Structure formats: C-alpha cells, structure tokens
Amino acid sequence: MVDIAKAFGWNYVSTLADEGDYGVKGIGAFRERSTDAGICVAQSLTILRDDADSRIEQLVLELLKNERAKVVVMFANEDNAKRVLKALLTVNTTSELTFLASDSWGAKIHPVKGQETAAEGAVTLLPKRHVIKEFDEYFTNLTVDNNNRNPWFSEFWQETFNCSLTNKSRTKQCSGNEFIGMKGAAYNQEGLVQFVIDSVYALAHALHNLLAEECTIPFSNCTTNAIRSGEEVLKYIRNVSFQGVGGDLVGFNEEGDSFGKYDIFQYQQISKGVYKYVHIGDWIDRLRLKNSRIKWKKENAPYSVCSEACPSGFARLEKGLKCCWGCFQCAFNQYLADEYTCKDCPEGSKPSRNQSICSPLPVLSLEWRSFWMLLPVAFTSIGAVLTILVIAVFIRYNETPVIMASGRELCYVLLIGILMAYGTSVMMLVRPTVILCTLRRLGLGVSLCLIYAAMLTKTNRIYRIFNNGIKAMVKRPSYTSPRSQIVICFGIVSVQIVGGITWLGFEKPDTMFVLQNQEYLVLKCRASQTAIIVSLTYNIVLIIICTVYGVKTRKIPQNFNEAKCIAFTMYSTCIVWLAFIPIYFGASGGDFKIEVTSLCMCVSISATVALVCIFAPKVYIVLLQPHKNIRQGASTSLKNNHPTLSRIISEQAESLGTFPFQNGGVYTHPNQTTQTTHTTINDVFGDDVDLDDLSSDDATGDDKSRTKLNPPMEADI
Incomplete structure (x- = not known):
C-alpha cells in the first residue's frame, strides 16, 4: 500500500481503521513504513464496534475537512466499508475522496453494492491466489447428507438456498435436490481457500521437522513429549519452506510474515451504470502497475x-x-545543497540558473579585437613611435642651437619618461602576471615622475634666473648647470623609486581574481589602494608645483618661451587628470573595461600632451625651418623682448656707477664717456652655462669665430 501511494504521488493521506487487531495493527504497519517512504498521515480515525451510522457520517465529515488529504487508507471490514460509502452518499460528496483499501475489501461486491458512485476509483488489494480445482470438485459435491462432520454446514445450506431443513421455520422446505452451483445459488471459490490449505500444510511441515529432530522415522515408536509450547512450534513454523497447493513457494520472513503477493484492483465504471473491478497490477517483491488500465x-x-x-x-x-x-x-x-539547505557558492563560482549547482565564473580580460583594446593600443603605439622619432631628431641635430637651447639633458630625461609612460600603458592592457604587476607598480609612478620632475626642474631654473633680475647678471644662481639640473631631477624621481621598491617589499606583487557584477571574474594585480593613492598623490604634487611655476614664468621674454609651453602642458595635464579621477573611481567595481582603459588613456594622454607641447615647436624648427636654427647676437633681442630687464639694468647702473664683471670688464652708465666692453651671457652665468639653459627658441648669433658652441649675447654697455 505504501508503494502504491508513492507510485501515484500521494504523500499526504488520512487513515480509517476498525477497532481491533486487524485495523489497528494494519494502520500501525502502514504508518511505520510510510514514514521512511516520505508519506505523512494527516489524521487517523477509528470505527468503533458499536458506532451508529451518525457516527460514521461524522467520521466522513472529518475526512472531508482536510482539503489536501484526498486519499483515505482503509483497514476496515466489508460491512464498515459499506457504511462509509453510504455515508458519502448521504453527505453528497462522492467525488472528493478516493480509497486505498486493504484485502478485507478486496474485490468483493458486498461493500460496493448500491454505493457504486462513491466507490468509483477505489484501489483495493487481494492476496494473489490460484483457483484450486480439486477444492471446487470437493465442495460442489457436498450435501447435508454427506457432510455431517461440519456443524455449520446446515446453516450455510439453508442460507444459500433460502430454505429450511426443519419444520419450525416458516420458509419453504428444502427439497433435497439442491446442489452447490445451481441456478440461483452461484458459486465462486473463496479467495482465501489457497491460504487456508497452505496454512495447514505449514503447520504439518513444522510438526514433521520438530519430530524429525527428536525421533527417527517412522514416528510411531517416538516417545518424545507430545505437549509443546506455542513458542517452540512457532519457531519451526517460521523455518518451513515448501511449494504450496497453488504452486507458489510458501515461507516466512524474519518477522513471521509470509512472502507478500498481491493483486491490485481498481473499481471502475465500464459503461453507464456498469461497474466492475479491473486488475491494474500486482505486487511480488515490488510494485508493477498497468497504467493503461487505470481510470x-x-x-x-x-x-x-x-x-x-x-x-x-x-x-x-x-x-x-x-x-x-x-x-x-x-x-x-x-x-541548493539539498532540499532543506542553501549554501554559499565557493569563491570564484556562481549558482546555475536553477541554483542546483555552482559553476566556475568566466574569467574576462580585454580582447585584442575589442574597441577597448584597439583604441588605447593604437593611441599608445602612435605616441611611442613619435617619441622615438623625436629622440632620433634630437640625436641627429644634437649640436644645433635649438636643440642645445632646449636643455638637452633634461629633454632626454623627459623623453625617456614619456616612452616609459607609453610602455606602462600597454602593460596595463595585457593579462596580468606577477612580473607585469611588478613592472606596473614601478612603471606607473616612475614614468610620470620622470616627466613632471624634468619639467619642474626646467621651470624652477627659469623662474630663479629671471626672478633675480640684475643680480643674475652679476652672480649666477645656484644649481643651474646641466649637471646640477640632472642631479635635482633624479633626486625628485628617487623618492618615487624608493617608495615603489619599499612598497614591493611590504606587499609582494601577485595577481588576484576580483568579482565583477556577480557575473564574472577579472584577473587583476593585487595592490593596496593606499599605496596607489600615495604614489599618484606624489605625482599630483609635482604637477601642482610645476603648474605654479608655469604661471609665474608665463611673462618671460619671447626668446625664452619654453616656460609658456610647459605652463600650457601643465594646464592640459590638470584637465586630463581632473576628468580621469571621476571616470576611474566611478568605474571601479563596475565595468573593468572602463576602469582599465580610462587609466591607460589618462597616462597616454598625459605623455602625449608633454610630447606635443614641449617638443613639437623644436622639431618643427629643426626639420621645417632650418634657417631659424642659427646663432644671432642677443643684444637687440634682449632689449626689444625684455624691456623690464633692460630698465632694471639702467636703473641699477645709475646708482652703481661702475662695477666689474667676472671676466675683468667694467660697466659704466651709458651717458658717461667710457670704453665699451663686449660681455657675453657666459660672463654673467659662467663658462659652463649655455643660452640653451635659458630655454631660448630664437637664440641666434653671427660670431662664427668662437670655438664654444654657446651662442653669444652682446650687451651694449
């Protein structure tokens, strides 16, 4: 019955049983096995021996109250089964309940006669049996005359043929011509005949085995005690095994039950008003249903x-x-780990669509054919090629006035920083490895630091020279030589390098997977956000200071307009970085493509701005206007283009009268009659200072007899 309930998907049923061993033990066995099978009992009701029909109706109403338990498992005799079906008709709910009944109902007509509509669909059991033809032959030949040994046979005879064997009854007298199976007294072999015969044989085999252990055959001479306890005999009964009268094996399991073999029937409406039991399967060790017959x-x-x-x-x-x-x-x-438990998916995985398993998250990276890769790579490649061309131009025209006047040493440092910035940008786009993460850490900070340290050194030097006025003509400002400038520049860069190496020591480079949008993983370099912010903050400080110097030197003479180019570079850089910060941090934790590409483009654009603004004018003159790449006297240019400096010299001269220059010349006021001495800018700033250190684009000269490459600037004094 448990297997049938499982087969039909009934996991919530009610039970109804007779009071007594059959009903109580039957329902008890069902409940015990149903628990293991995942079937629950909604309610268990019992029919008492003396229950009236009204009580049966109340039980039916109780069964109907539970709207989810539509199936009733019944262990009740055929009379009580008939009363339950009648109560269903009384309350007019014949289609609400379906019965799963035991062998007490079986395939009998009595429970369903007159209650066919209420019984329709009921599934019943009957032990699998065989018709014993020998018993039919024996039983149909019985009469009241040849069966005197059975005291109840006369009663059976009178009830079957509706006649009386005595004169006391008012019914008709039996004629003596009646026989079992005649018209009006149909005969069908009782289903339990086979089991009764097998039961007698089981007891006989048990007694035979008991005697065989204590006596020898024949048993007529056996002197063993004939009185035996029931427990002793039961032990032998449970151990018997033989072929029954129907050809089936008869035996018992450890619990004393015989091997179950059942036929399964369903009470169906075959046609209008015609009902019958239909065989829909059997149970021999396991359930076998004929689904095509179920209705x-x-x-x-x-x-x-x-x-x-x-x-x-x-x-x-x-x-x-x-x-x-x-x-x-x-x-x-x-x-869903099991039907009762939800568990977190391991790191790097996500639940499937139905959340039954966890599957690894896809690892995404920039594809070479995607827009997010092609744009920065193309931009960076063009910038790197242009940088290499600029370096080549500087090397080829290294001794020309414009190149010399550019502060060659710092220009080379600046170009190296620009080239490193482009290289770092490309490394940001490639799938991270431990080596690439190491290079990224150092490259990002150091490359930008080289650019802004070189420009800061340039603007600081120009500011100090022109801010000193006439004092700069008398005494050269400190640390303005090319060697000093390189030392200052690399001193600034060394702070970034030391910080980067220290960072590597405290936090070793490594890669990690970062969950993005709960849908995929992105392979990134493991890095402390604090260290990144500190590194970029240092470069931002350099940008701010350089911008301040650019503003202060924006009005110097036209001949020294490199400061204006640096100032414009810093303005543009500030705009780029102000735009980058919200884009980068806005995309952080979101779309990794925007995050990576924005940082790459910011670094590349910063490098490109420096390349174009600082070096484009110089390369333009060197390659396209070579006639301007010559030396000229500087006195006219100095007077015309720096009237402020000329005025300062005149005012100071009036108060100073005469004063000596470092090369032995003497300065006097122009109105005085004195000897004019030609003094070069080298006399003011020292022999190792070139005009190119003052960043003059238009420095020219016609004194071709000088062996020094420093172009002279004559002062009419």
Whole structure:
C-alpha cells in the first residue's frame, strides 16, 4: 500500500481503521513504513464496534475537512466499508475522496453494492491466489447428507438456498435436490481457500521437522513429549519452506510474515451504470502497475499532497510534518545543497540558473579585437613611435642651437619618461602576471615622475634666473648647470623609486581574481589602494608645483618661451587628470573595461600632451625651418623682448656707477664717456652655462669665430 501511494504521488493521506487487531495493527504497519517512504498521515480515525451510522457520517465529515488529504487508507471490514460509502452518499460528496483499501475489501461486491458512485476509483488489494480445482470438485459435491462432520454446514445450506431443513421455520422446505452451483445459488471459490490449505500444510511441515529432530522415522515408536509450547512450534513454523497447493513457494520472513503477493484492483465504471473491478497490477517483491488500465473519476489521479514542490532555487522549511513545508529562496550567491539547505557558492563560482549547482565564473580580460583594446593600443603605439622619432631628431641635430637651447639633458630625461609612460600603458592592457604587476607598480609612478620632475626642474631654473633680475647678471644662481639640473631631477624621481621598491617589499606583487557584477571574474594585480593613492598623490604634487611655476614664468621674454609651453602642458595635464579621477573611481567595481582603459588613456594622454607641447615647436624648427636654427647676437633681442630687464639694468647702473664683471670688464652708465666692453651671457652665468639653459627658441648669433658652441649675447654697455 505504501508503494502504491508513492507510485501515484500521494504523500499526504488520512487513515480509517476498525477497532481491533486487524485495523489497528494494519494502520500501525502502514504508518511505520510510510514514514521512511516520505508519506505523512494527516489524521487517523477509528470505527468503533458499536458506532451508529451518525457516527460514521461524522467520521466522513472529518475526512472531508482536510482539503489536501484526498486519499483515505482503509483497514476496515466489508460491512464498515459499506457504511462509509453510504455515508458519502448521504453527505453528497462522492467525488472528493478516493480509497486505498486493504484485502478485507478486496474485490468483493458486498461493500460496493448500491454505493457504486462513491466507490468509483477505489484501489483495493487481494492476496494473489490460484483457483484450486480439486477444492471446487470437493465442495460442489457436498450435501447435508454427506457432510455431517461440519456443524455449520446446515446453516450455510439453508442460507444459500433460502430454505429450511426443519419444520419450525416458516420458509419453504428444502427439497433435497439442491446442489452447490445451481441456478440461483452461484458459486465462486473463496479467495482465501489457497491460504487456508497452505496454512495447514505449514503447520504439518513444522510438526514433521520438530519430530524429525527428536525421533527417527517412522514416528510411531517416538516417545518424545507430545505437549509443546506455542513458542517452540512457532519457531519451526517460521523455518518451513515448501511449494504450496497453488504452486507458489510458501515461507516466512524474519518477522513471521509470509512472502507478500498481491493483486491490485481498481473499481471502475465500464459503461453507464456498469461497474466492475479491473486488475491494474500486482505486487511480488515490488510494485508493477498497468497504467493503461487505470481510470480515475476525473482525468488525472487524485492529488493528495500537503505542500507543493518548491520551485528551483527554493529550499524547504518544514512545518511539523515531513510532508508539509514552506519554501524560501536561496540568496543570489547560494546553491541548493539539498532540499532543506542553501549554501554559499565557493569563491570564484556562481549558482546555475536553477541554483542546483555552482559553476566556475568566466574569467574576462580585454580582447585584442575589442574597441577597448584597439583604441588605447593604437593611441599608445602612435605616441611611442613619435617619441622615438623625436629622440632620433634630437640625436641627429644634437649640436644645433635649438636643440642645445632646449636643455638637452633634461629633454632626454623627459623623453625617456614619456616612452616609459607609453610602455606602462600597454602593460596595463595585457593579462596580468606577477612580473607585469611588478613592472606596473614601478612603471606607473616612475614614468610620470620622470616627466613632471624634468619639467619642474626646467621651470624652477627659469623662474630663479629671471626672478633675480640684475643680480643674475652679476652672480649666477645656484644649481643651474646641466649637471646640477640632472642631479635635482633624479633626486625628485628617487623618492618615487624608493617608495615603489619599499612598497614591493611590504606587499609582494601577485595577481588576484576580483568579482565583477556577480557575473564574472577579472584577473587583476593585487595592490593596496593606499599605496596607489600615495604614489599618484606624489605625482599630483609635482604637477601642482610645476603648474605654479608655469604661471609665474608665463611673462618671460619671447626668446625664452619654453616656460609658456610647459605652463600650457601643465594646464592640459590638470584637465586630463581632473576628468580621469571621476571616470576611474566611478568605474571601479563596475565595468573593468572602463576602469582599465580610462587609466591607460589618462597616462597616454598625459605623455602625449608633454610630447606635443614641449617638443613639437623644436622639431618643427629643426626639420621645417632650418634657417631659424642659427646663432644671432642677443643684444637687440634682449632689449626689444625684455624691456623690464633692460630698465632694471639702467636703473641699477645709475646708482652703481661702475662695477666689474667676472671676466675683468667694467660697466659704466651709458651717458658717461667710457670704453665699451663686449660681455657675453657666459660672463654673467659662467663658462659652463649655455643660452640653451635659458630655454631660448630664437637664440641666434653671427660670431662664427668662437670655438664654444654657446651662442653669444652682446650687451651694449
């Protein structure tokens, strides 16, 4: 019965049983096995021996109250089964309940006669049996004359033929011509005949085995004690095994039950008003159903379930009974470990669509054919090629006035920083490795630091020279020589290098997977956000200071307009970085393509701005206007283009009268009659200072007899 309930999906049923051993023990056995099978009993009701019909109706109403338990498992005799079906007709609910009845109902006509509509669809059991022809031959030949040994046979005879064997009854007298099986007294072999015969044989085999252990055959001479306890005999009964009268093996299991073999019937309406039991399967060690023969009152099988199955991704929450539960949804990052438990997916994985398993998250990286890769790579490649061309031009025209006037040493440092910035940009786009992460850490900070340290050194030197006024003509400002400038520049860069190496020591480079949008993983370099901010902050400080110097030197003479180019570079750089910060941090934790590409483009644009603004004018003159790449006297240019400096010299001269220069010349006021001495800018700033150190684009000269490459600037004094 448990297997039948499972086969039809009935996991929530009610039970109805007779009072007494048959009903109570039958329901007890069902409950015991149903628990292991996942079937719950909604309610268990009992029919008492003296229950009236009204009491039966109350039991039926109790069964109907539970709207989810539509199936009733019944262990009741045929009379009580008939009363239950009659009560269903009385309350006019013949289609609400379906019965799963024991062999006491079996395939009998008596329980269903007159209650066919209420019984329709009931599934019943009957022990599998064979018709014993020998018994039919014996039984049909019995009469009251040849069966005197059975005291109840006369009563059976009178009831069967509705006649009387005595004159006391008012019914008709039996004629003596009656026989079993005649018209009006149909005969069908009782289903338990086979089992009664097998039971007698089982006891006989048990007694035979008992005597065989204590006596020898023949047993007529056996002197063993004839009185035996029931427990002793039962032990032998449970150990018997023989072929029964129907050809089946007869034996018992450890619990004393015989091997179950059942036929399964369903009471069906064959046609209008015609009902019969239809064989729909059997049970021999396991259930076998003939689904094509099954027919229900409605189109589908009765639905007797306490709780619906939880949807995909939902776990069960029991409500007292194993078959009754609520459903709660697993979290978005959890999978259903079992029907009751949600568990978090391991790191780097996500639940499947139905949250039944966890599958590894896809690892995304920039593809070479994507827009996010092609744009920065193309931009960076063009910038790197242009930088290499500029370096080549500087090397080829290294001794020309414009190149010399550019502060060659710092220009080479600046170009190296620009080239490193382009290289770092490319490394940001490639799939990270430990080596690339190391180079990224150092390259990002150092490359930008080289650029802005070189420009800061340039602007600081120009500012100090022109801010000193006439003092600069008398005494050269400190640390303005090319060697000093290189030392200052690399001193600034060394702070970034030391910081980067220290960072590597405290936090070793490594890669890590970062969860993005709960949908995929991105392979990134493991790096402390604090260290990155400190590194970039140092470069931002350099940009701010350089911008301040650019503003202060914006009005110097036209001949020294490199400061204006640096100032414009810093303005543009500030704009780029101000735009980058919200884009980068806005995309952080979101779309990794925007995050990576924005940082790459910011570094590349910063390098490109420096390349174009600082070196484009110089390369333009060197390659396209070579006639300007010559030396000229500087006196006219100095007077015309720097009237402020000329005025300062005149005012100071009036108060100073005469004063000596470092080369032995003497300065006097122009109005005085004195000897004019030609003094070069080298006399003012020292022999190792070139005009190119003052960043003059238009420095020219016609004194071709000088062996020094420093162009002279004559002062009419």
